[in-house]
Amino acid sequence: KAGVTQTPRYLIKTRGQQVTLSCSPISGHRSVSWYQQTPGQGLQFLFEYFSETQRNKGNFPGRFSGRQFSNSRSEMNVSTLELGDSALYLCASSPRAGGLTDTQYFGPGTRLTVL
């Protein structure tokens, strides 16, 4: 089975722009979670989707949003980019409805740089 894939792998944007990142889970996995990793804050949970519904959400401003499609693929969007949004964005999928209480399979991440 193919692993979790994320596109694009690298992205450079300027302040004020918006960006959309994509995540394709492992085939058959229905739970997708998103995470932000920065040198200062480490890993932080953004949100989790299951069956096209957001089930859990971390402590991020409303500029961070996401959605999940019927084929379980997920996108996250960041509007009005700030310098502090520069980070590695990771998504992970889980095979069962447990989501955050299930084994997470991580993608390679998208490295976002905001100039």
Add this chain to the structure above:
Amino acid sequence: KNEVEQSPQNLTAQEGEFITINCSYSVGISALHWLQQHPGGGIVSLFMLSSGKKKHGRLIATINIQEKHSSLHITASHPRDSAVYICAVSKGMNYGGSQGNLIFGKGTKLSVKP
């Protein structure tokens, strides 16, 4: 104080040594995860625990719910074990409650010398 604390922050060991990484948390949890992150950035889930002990190869993870503490042990360490090990706890409602969260420790950077 962080809700998830790991120790030590950095650890250097000689090949073959027994290694222990500790994780303490201060919140009620549904599950605890141990993750491994290599220098390239890829993250691999090693264990997901809600009680007791799990073993996979040379890796052993234990959790004590009453003491809110978990340990990750590596027996007969090898240079390929060099990585950052991250503890994460799943807390709150996970079924539509919008309050569930996964909280991460800062990680333990392990370097195993040949």
